[in-house]
Every structure is written in C-alpha cells, then in structure tokens.
Amino acid sequence: MAYLISDEAKDLLQDVHEFCENEVKEQCKEYDKSGEWPKEIYDKAIEMQLHSLEIPEEYGGPGLSRVDIAALIEEMARADAGFATTISASGLGTKPVLIAGNEEQKKHVCEVIVNGGFGAFALTEPGAGSDPAAGTTTAKKDGDSYVLNGRKCFITNGGIADFYCVTALTDKSKGVKGMSIFLIDAGTPGLSSGHEEDKMGIRTSNTADVVLEDVRVPAENLLGNEGDGFKIAMQTLDQARAWMGVVSTGISQRAMDESIAYCKERVQFGKPVIKFQAMQFKIADMAIKIETSRQMNAYALNLMDMGKRHSKEAAIAKCYASDKAMEIATEAVQMFGGYGYSREYPVEKLMRDAKIFQIFEGSNEIQRIVIANNTIPR
Amino acid sequence: MNILVCIKQVPDDSVEVGIGADGKPAIDSITKVVNAFDTYALEMAARYKEALGDDSEITVLCVGPDEAKNSLKNCLAVGGNTAYLASDAAFSGSDPSGVAVIIKDAIAKLEEDKGAFDLIFTGKEATDAALGQTGIYLAEQLNTGVITNVIAIDVKDGKAVAKQETDEGYRMVESDTPVVLTVSKPDYDPRYPTIKNKMAARKKPIEGFDASILADPSLVGDAGAKVVAIKTYEPPKKEAGVKVQEESDEDSALKAIGMMVEAKVLG
Numbered sequence: 001m002a003y004l005i006s007d008e009a010k011d012l013l014q015d016v017h018e019f020c021e022n023e024v025k026e027q028c029k030e031y032d033k034s035g036e037w038p039k040e041i042y043d044k045a046i047e048m049q050l051h052s053l054e055i056p057e058e059y060g061g062p063g064l065s066r067v068d069i070a071a072l073i074e075e076m077a078r079a080d081a082g083f084a085t086t087i088s089a090s091g092l093g094t095k096p097v098l099i100a101g102n103e104e105q106k107k108h109v110c111e112v113i114v115n116g117g118f119g120a121f122a123l124t125e126p127g128a129g130s131d132p133a134a135g136t137t138t139a140k141k142d143g144d145s146y147v148l149n150g151r152k153c154f155i156t157n158g159g160i161a162d163f164y165c166v167t168a169l170t171d172k173s174k175g176v177k178g179m180s181i182f183l184i185d186a187g188t189p190g191l192s193s194g195h196e197e198d199k200m201g202i203r204t205s206n207t208a209d210v211v212l213e214d215v216r217v218p219a220e221n222l223l224g225n226e227g228d229g230f231k232i233a234m235q236t237l238d239q240a241r242a243w244m245g246v247v248s249t250g251i252s253q254r255a256m257d258e259s260i261a262y263c264k265e266r267v268q269f270g271k272p273v274i275k276f277q278a279m280q281f282k283i284a285d286m287a288i289k290i291e292t293s294r295q296m297n298a299y300a301l302n303l304m305d306m307g308k309r310h311s312k313e314a315a316i317a318k319c320y321a322s323d324k325a326m327e328i329a330t331e332a333v334q335m336f337g338g339y340g341y342s343r344e345y346p347v348e349k350l351m352r353d354a355k356i357f358q359i360f361e362g363s364n365e366i367q368r369i370v371i372a373n374n375t376i377p378r
Numbered sequence: 379m380n381i382l383v384c385i386k387q388v389p390d391d392s393v394e395v396g397i398g399a400d401g402k403p404a405i406d407s408i409t410k411v412v413n414a415f416d417t418y419a420l421e422m423a424a425r426y427k428e429a430l431g432d433d434s435e436i437t438v439l440c441v442g443p444d445e446a447k448n449s450l451k452n453c454l455a456v457g458g459n460t461a462y463l464a465s466d467a468a469f470s471g472s473d474p475s476g477v478a479v480i481i482k483d484a485i486a487k488l489e490e491d492k493g494a495f496d497l498i499f500t501g502k503e504a505t506d507a508a509l510g511q512t513g514i515y516l517a518e519q520l521n522t523g524v525i526t527n528v529i530a531i532d533v534k535d536g537k538a539v540a541k542q543e544t545d546e547g548y549r550m551v552e553s554d555t556p557v558v559l560t561v562s563k564p565d566y567d568p569r570y571p572t573i574k575n576k577m578a579a580r581k582k583p584i585e586g587f588d589a590s591i592l593a594d595p596s597l598v599g600d601a602g603a604k605v606v607a608i609k610t611y612e613p614p615k616k617e618a619g620v621k622v623q624e625e626s627d628e629d630s631a632l633k634a635i636g637m638m639v640e641a642k643v644l645g
Contacts, residue, residue, distance in 0.1 A: 011451075012576055019570050049573040062573045 002071060003298055009068035016072050019048060020079035028080035031204045032349055037160060038204050041083065046116040050076065054091040056098070059110030066301035070246045074294075077250020078257075081353040082204030084247045086118070089156035089205070091243065092361075093119025095236040096165040096181050100224035105183055109163055117162035121240075122152040122210045123233055129154075130366050132167065132233065133176040137212060139168035146170070146182065146222065148215040151194070154360070158208030159193040162186050166212065167233055170226045179229030183221045190215035201352035238311045241361055242300040245317035248325035248357040249293045255325075255332035255350045256286040262336055262345075273335075282335060286328050293321035312374035319367035322357035329354040379434035379533065381423050382488070382495040384481055384516070385416035385453060387446040391505040397612050405506075412449045415501025417456075419561035421568040423499050424457025426531055435459045437488060437495075441469060441480050447584045454579035455571035461582070462488065466589040471600030478515035479597045484587050485520070495556055497538060502527050502560040509605075513560035523553035527562040 005013070023044050031038045045051055053069045055061030064072075077084035090113055097109045113119060128135040137150025148168050152158070164184045171178030184191055194209035224232060260283060263274035273279050296317040303310035329350040333340035340347050358364045389395065389408035398404035412420075420438065427434045438458035440446050443465060450461035464484045472480065485495065498520070503510035517524030529548065530541035538557045541548050571579070589595060596602055620637070624630040638644045 008577060008580055011580060012573060015571055015576060044570075047572070048570045053573065062577060 003067050005068045005071045016075045024079040028204050035203045037206045052114050055110050060114040066305050067298050073246050074250040077247040078254045081251050082202035085202050085205040088243045090119040092121045092240045096232050099235050100232045112162050118157045120157040120161035120164045122155045122164050122166040124154045126153050137168040139170050144219050145216050148212045150212050152210040155210045158210045159206045167229050176230035180226050181223040181229045181232050238314050241318035242314040244361050245297040245321035248321040251325045251354050252290045252328040255328045258346050259332045259335045289324035293324050315367040315370040319364045325354040380495045381436045381497045383420045383423050383438050383499040385440050386413045386504045387442045387449040388413045388506040413501050413504045417568040419499035419501050450584050451579050455576040461584050464587040468589040468599050472598045473603035473605040474511035475515045476598040476602045477512050478519045482519035483591045487591050498558045500560050502562045517558040522556045524558040525551045526560045528559045529564045
C-alpha cells in the first residue's frame with residue numbers, strides 16, 4: 001500500500017528509489033556520524049531535479065500533483081530524513097513568496113531553486129519559538145529601503161541557503177499585526193549565518209542561526225504589505241506541515257521495513273522471531289499507523305491542490321504522522337533488542353531522526369491548539 | 379554522427395533467480411530493467427554526443443516483447459533521441475545469431491529514413507544469459523568491423539578509436555566506420571534520468587517493427603536457432619561448514635589445519 005499516485009509518478013518513484021538506494025541510504029550513515037552537510041549528495045539530487053519538485057510548473061517545476069510529490073519525498077525520507085528535510089526546507093523557504101510575493105519575486109526564488117539553489121524560512125528566534133509574536137527582530141523603514149536587525153535561530157538551511165524569507169517587526173506596538181516578511185538574498189551585507197546546531201538527529205540537514213546586522217534591503221523586498229507577516233507565516237506553516245507529515249511517514253516506513261527484515265533473520269527459540277505473534281502484532285500496529293498517516297497526509301495535500309482550507313488537516317497530518325513515527329521508531333529499537341540500541345544497526349538513527357518532527361514547524365502541542373481552534377465552535 | 383545503441387531488457391540482476399516448475403529460470407515476477415552493459419553503452423554514446431556538441435542523434439533499438447517499451451522510454455530519458463522496438467511472436471526463441479539478423483534488418487529499415495549509422499553500440503553481454511555474442515554476430519551480418527570490451531570511444535579522421543579493456547590493462551583499437559562496439563564497464567556510471575526528462579520521455583512515441591522486415595525469416599526464432607539450451611541448472615546450494623571450537627584459539631587453528639591436511643586441501 002502507498003499513496004494513490006499517477007502512472008507517471010510510479011515511474012519516477014522507481015528512479016527515486018534507485019537513486020536513494022545507490023546514492024543516499026548508505027552514504028548518509030557516515031554523515032550522520034560526522035554531522036557534515038553532504039554537499040555531494042545534494043549536488044546529485046539537484047542534477048536529478050529532486051530539489052525542485054514543489055516549484056509550480058509555470059516557474060520551471062515538473063507540474064506533479066502534491067500527492068505524487070509526497071510519494072517521492074517519502075522515498076527520500078525513507079533513505080534519510082535529514083536529506084528529505086533539506087529538500088523540503090527549500091520548499092518552505094519558497095512558500096511565503098508563492099503565497100504573498102509579486103510576479104518578479106516568485107520568478108526570482110523559483111529560478112534560484114531550479115538552478116540548484118536552496119531557500120530558508122527564518123521565523124524562530126531565541127526568545128520566540130512557539131510564540132512567534134515575542135520576536136525582537138526589527139525592520140525600520142529608511143527612505144526606499146528597510147534596515148533589519150536581529151537574530152534568528154534553528155533555521156533549516158540557515159548556513160547554506162541562497163535566499164531567506166525573514167520575519168521582522170515593522171511596528172513593535174502592534175504585536176503580531178506589526179510583523180512583516182522580507183525576501184533577502186544570501187550575500188546581502190549584514191546578513192550572516194552563525195552558530196550551527198550539533199543535532200541529535202536529521203544530521204544531514206543544516207540548522208543554523210541567521211544573524212541580521214543593519215541589513216539594508218530595497219522596499220520592494222517586502223512580501224505583500226507591512227503587517228501581513230504573521231498571516232503569511234501561518235499560511236506558510238499550514239502548507240509546510242503536511243510535508244513534515246510526509247517526511248515522518250518515510251521514517252516510519254523505513255523503521256517497519258528494517259524491523260521486518262531483522263525479525264526474519266533473527267532466530268530465537270529455534271525460529272525466526274517474525275514467526276512469533278508478539279512480533280507480528282507489532283508489525284501490524286506499525287502498518288496501521290503508517291497507512292493512516294499516509295491517508296491524512298494525502299487528504300491535507302489534496303485539499304491544498306484543490307485550493308481549499310487545510311489548516312486543521314495539515315496540523316493533524318503533521319502531528320499524527322510525527323507522533324506515530326516516534327512510536328514506530330521506538331518500537332523498531334525494541335524489536336531489534338540490544339542490537340537496536342547499537343549504532344551498528346539502522347534503527348537508533350531513526351529514533352533520533354523522528355524526534356524533531358514532533359518539535360519543529362510548530363510543536364505537536366501547538367498543532368493540537370491549531371486543531372482545537374479549528375474544531376471547537378466559537 | 380549517426381549513432382545506434384542496441385539494448386536488451388533483462389530481469390533485474392540484483393534479484394536471485396530460481397528455477398521454475400517448467401525447468402526454466404523463474405523470471406516473470408522480477409522487475410525488468412535495461413541490461414547493465416547496455417546502459418553503459420548508452421551513457422558512452424550520450425557522453426560522446428555531448429562532447430561533439432553538434433546535431434548528432436542517438437537511436438535506441440530493442441528486440442524484445444511489447445513490455446520492453448518501458449525500458450526504451452527509460453533510455454529516452456537518459457540520452458536517446460528516438461527509440462524503436464522490434465517485436466513479433468516469430469522472434470521468440472532466437473539465439474544470438476538470430477537476434478543479430480533481426481537487428482540487421484531493423485537497421486536496414488531505420489537507415490532508409492535516418493541514413494547510415496556510423497557507430498553501433500551494444501553491451502558486451504547481457505546480464506541474464508551472458509552469452510556475449512550478439513554484437514559480434516551483428517558485425518558479421520553488417521559486414522563491419524567490431525571492437526569488443528570498449529571502455530572509451532572517439533572518432534578521428536573518419537576512424538573510430540576505441541579503448542579496449544583486456545585482462546592485463548587496455549589497448550587502443552582503430553577501425554573504419556561503421557563499426558560495432560561492444561561496451562564493458564567504463565570508469566563512470568550511467569546518469570539518473572532527471573524528473574523532467576523522464577516525464578518528457580514517457581510522452582514520446584516508440585515505433586515498432588515486426589517480422590515483415592525480415593529478409594529471411596528462417597534464420598530467426600526457435601527454428602532458426604543454432605544454439606539451444608538443453609537444461610538449466612541452479613548453482614549448488616552452499617552447504618553448512620564445520621564449526622571448530624577447541625579450548626583455545628591455538629588449538630582451534632591446529633585442528634582446522636589438521637582437518638584440511640586430512641582432506642588434502644593442504645599438503
């Protein structure tokens with residue numbers, strides 16, 4: 001079972017599977033240890049155009065449905081969740097522009113991605129995580145330009161991006177209604193990346209501080225209008241969350257695949273442990289969680305394709321799929337027994353990788369707030 | 379440059395093949411892929427074409443069942459410009475010499491439109507039966523030269539110059555064109571299809587040839603086959619070894635050596 005996808009996507013999925021098996025899966029084991037950002041793997045992925053799946057067709061993307069893309073992203077996540085996260089984070093960085101940017105801005109960011117660049121979305125600050133309104137980054141209008149100052153943290157692709165969508169307060173007195181988003185190219189004077197996180201998981205992705213010191217950008221780099229920032233950021237996350245559900249499900253699928261393979265090989269009490277119903281039930285529970293995750297991801301993505309509201313559904317997809325990924329990865333470690341706890345075997349990495357999906361792009365507690373707000377009538 | 383690459387669709391060679399109830403290899407459920415050596419041939423042709431940077435064209439030809447169209451589409455995504463499938467029930471059971479006859483007659487048809495081919499690539503062998511004869515028979519049929527085990531190619535002053543892999547190293551071989559080149563593993567891997575090339579390739583038509591192209595149908599199929607496989611065997615199963623575990627490692631080693639001397643493995 002998998003996503004219901006087009007014949008075209010089935011064909012592409014086979015290519016992506018082959019690519020990930022040959023170029024990503026084993027290679028990422030070493031990068032997981034070193035924490036180095038595997039540029040050569042990304043170069044190959046870019047050559048194959050795996051990085052630009054989400055770019056709209058009119059701006060040079062392939063023109064696949066979101067569910068078709070989900071199947072491909074899940075396959076990448078199955079090989080390495082950090083790899084899929086990097087690719088998805090460029091999509092995240094592009095979304096504010098596609099949601100609120102003008103034609104020129106849209107063309108610009110899509111061209112950067114299609115030509116092999118990366119994007120980043122910079123919202124989180126040291127004192128503003130689940131509460132983005134507490135941010136202190138400011139943008140002051142100065143003639144025909146804005147001058148930005150502040151520090152962003154935990155920014156995926158922060159150290160390697162070619163452009164950034166940065167939230168900043170244009171009017172501190174208005175709280176979130178005074179927040180705006182600016183499109184800033186890497187290399188703009190005053191913009192730099194700072195501390196890189198030494199993370200527990202998704203170690204093949206880059207997570208860094210983004211520092212803004214008197215960064216002067218032309219006024220036309222503002223996305224939408226002053227004060228639109230919070231709304232654009234929330235719409236961006238509404239879309240991006242479903243993709244994190246997709247990546248989480250890739251981790252779950254890998255954990256189940258590894259568990260089945262191991263339990264067929266591991267002999268105890270004179271037979272492969274897969275013959276024991278205790279193990280079979282664990283696999284069945286994994287399959288239930290994976291398939292239900294997929295259905296929710298697909299539903300949220302279909303709503304997006306149809307241009308319908310999807311805040312609640314994307315939040316459910318992200319929250320559910322990541323909670324299930326953590327449960328499944330933990331269960332996989334259990335099924336491997338002592339070997340599951342060893343770095344020589346693949347499942348402890350999955351457990352480390354899965355955890356962040358319950359935390360970033362809105363913690364699962366925040367997702368539950370979004371879900372409750374969209375469920376309880378006012 | 380007018381380039382032809384001949385490919386064969388084979389069962390995925392990373393999957394272990396067993397013998398079916400009919401005594402033949404059970405391959406029906408195994409995914410079909412382009413023979414690895416043919417993918418090297420296509421990659422070599424594509425790189426050569428790109429190096430020329432002119433309007434050279436790569437035609438891909440396959441003799442096989444209708445389902446081989448999928449393999450041809452994959453070839454169109456990684457360098458082939460046009461693709462053709464020679465498929466007919468009458469071709470079934472052809473041995474390498476029969477396949478070479480089919481390719482020769484298909485080439486004659488293709489050349490009516492495309493003009494004469496300068497370079498004709500094949501893999502050095504297919505990963506299924508590994509007979510390694512089709513390319514050589516093809517050169518015989520076409521009355522051209524053949525360079526086997528090619529790992530690099532260039533054309534200078536109208537002559538093909540190929541780097542031929544040998545057991546000891548390599549040698550440079552020159553031939554007039556047209557020439558048949560059977561390709562071994564070069565020092566690079568075939569490219570992956572880009573998403574867009576793959577999507578475009580899926581939409582391209584694959585034209586076909588049937589047995590009506592044959593000048594002499596008696597040379598192909600079961601009836602024309604000069605080589606017949608009598609019986610197919612599975613490789614012998616690996617038997618469990620003898621476990622030697624004495625009190626110390628030293629004793630274990632001595633016992634193992636003793637057993638090998640007894641079995642006359644060591645003198």
